[in-house]
Amino acid sequence: MEKYEIAVIPGDGIGQEVVPAAIRVLEVAADLHGGLAFKWTHFPWNCEYYLQHGHMMPEDGIATLRGFDQIFLGAVGLPQSVPDHISLWGLLIKIRREMKQAINVRPAKLLRGLQSPLREPNDFDLIVVRENSEGEYSEIGGRIHSGADQMAIQNAVFTRKGTERAMRYAFELAKSRRNHVTSATKSNGISHSMPFWDDVFKDVRSGYGVTDTASIHIDALAAFFVMKPHMFDVIVASNLFGDILTDLGGAIMGSIGIAPAANLNVEREYPSMFEPVHGSAPDIAGKGIANPIGQIWTGKMMLDFLGFGEIGQLILDAIEDTLSAGIKTPDLGGRATTGEMTDAILQHLRKR
Numbered sequence: 001m002e003k004y005e006i007a008v009i010p011g012d013g014i015g016q017e018v019v020p021a022a023i024r025v026l027e028v029a030a031d032l033h034g035g036l037a038f039k040w041t042h043f044p045w046n047c048e049y050y051l052q053h054g055h056m057m058p059e060d061g062i063a064t065l066r067g068f069d070q071i072f073l074g075a076v077g078l079p080q081s082v083p084d085h086i087s088l089w090g091l092l093i094k095i096r097r098e099m100k101q102a103i104n105v106r107p108a109k110l111l112r113g114l115q116s117p118l119r120e121p122n123d124f125d126l127i128v129v130r131e132n133s134e135g136e137y138s139e140i141g142g143r144i145h146s147g148a149d150q151m152a153i154q155n156a157v158f159t160r161k162g163t164e165r166a167m168r169y170a171f172e173l174a175k176s177r178r179n180h181v182t183s184a185t186k187s188n189g190i191s192h193s194m195p196f197w198d199d200v201f202k203d204v205r206s207g208y209g210v211t212d213t214a215s216i217h218i219d220a221l222a223a224f225f226v227m228k229p230h231m232f233d234v235i236v237a238s239n240l241f242g243d244i245l246t247d248l249g250g251a252i253m254g255s256i257g258i259a260p261a262a263n264l265n266v267e268r269e270y271p272s273m274f275e276p277v278h279g280s281a282p283d284i285a286g287k288g289i290a291n292p293i294g295q296i297w298t299g300k301m302m303l304d305f306l307g308f309g310e311i312g313q314l315i316l317d318a319i320e321d322t323l324s325a326g327i328k329t330p331d332l333g334g335r336a337t338t339g340e341m342t343d344a345i346l347q348h349l350r351k352r
């Protein structure tokens with residue numbers, strides 16, 4: 001029996017609703033496997049915690065998390081009470097950085113039983129590899145002057161190490177897929193970081209002889225996501241471009257509520273963090289109607305990373321069986337609650 005210690009941070013808003021749903025599914029998956037067990041340890045770190053304690057997590061929070069095999073997180077953010085840059089940099093981004101989770105893997109594919117909003121989605125199946133530790137998300141900058149002359153300056157940081165790491169991950173991933181890598185660039189308008197990004201891409205590409213590649217400006221790439229998503233296999237993107245592309249990836253599948261993600265410490269020196277693409281969705285929080293698929297599919301990505309890909313695949317099959325049976329939450333045009341959809345996924349999982 002292999003047993004894994006998982007730190008659970010449901011976070012804010014619908015994180016509190018979809019995380020328990022996904023844990024139910026992962027528990028049944030572990031039971032079906034027979035040789036796998038989870039021990040879940042919950043941490044109440046979120047914006048309510050911040051309002052009580054003045055910080056998003058205790059001072060030894062990162063040290064505590066280091067003792068776990070993996071982290072399973074819902075979403076963070078209660079923008080009406082705590083400014084987003086405080087809550088996110090105090091928890092989500094802090095964990096990504098301190099645990100060196102430099103790669104964010106975010107798949108998007110046409111699911112059986114789901115209608116894509118695209119007129120001709122064909123059978124797209126892509127993965128965005130998002131650089132997750134630097135780029136446009138930097139703390140360097142500030143506000144200067146005041147009054148009419150006031151300005152904010154924000155520097156982007158692209159290191160050769162960080163850029164190469166994301167690109168190498170993309171090329172390696174492509175080997176087990178259709179061997180095609182697209183680089184999301186913007187070297188026509190962003191005059192330092194993006195030409196550098198292109199140079200590193202050329203260097204990395206030269207080490208992967210047969211892989212088919214393309215380099216496409218992010219604006220055109222966003223349009224191709226809508227017009228021809230089936231042309232993509234693996235896409236490597238900077239932190240911000242990858243962020244934006246992956247909500248779009250969710251949207252072309254049918255809802256951002258189903259898009260999964262994994263923040264990986266590929267070196268396995270620290271825990272990785274499994275957290276869906278979507279946020280805390282304050283507009284629907286507390287109503288019991290959040291789509292749990294993003295969080296459940298994210299759980300499947302955790303199983304894959306732990307080496308239980310077969311049982312992970314059964315979860316995705318059960319999700320598709322459920323959608324094919326017409327069980328859908330309101331974001332997908334249906335009337336099912338979070339609980340009803342989770343029950344249906346569990347039923348289909350047990351039948352597999």
Ligand code: NAD
Nearest residue numbers: 075076077078079084257278279280281283284290291331
């Ligand atoms: P969001 O993803 O929370 O919501 C955008 C829209 O998608 C909303 O209409 C929401 O109802 C819908 N939606 C999202 N997930 C859904 C689901 N599972 N089922 C059904 N509908 C779903 O994005 P936002 O509104 O920009 O952000 C809200 C808060 O979440 C902010 O505080 C933001 O900073 C935070 N956020 C956190 C994370 C994270 O912790 N990983 C990610 C994104 C946003």
Ligand code: IPM
Nearest residue numbers: 088092093243276277278279
């Ligand atoms: C995501 C989110 C975060 C990001 C925010 C909440 C800081 O949008 O995980 O996609 O931009 O990385």
Ligand code: MN
Nearest residue numbers: 243244247277
């Ligand atoms: Mn995002």
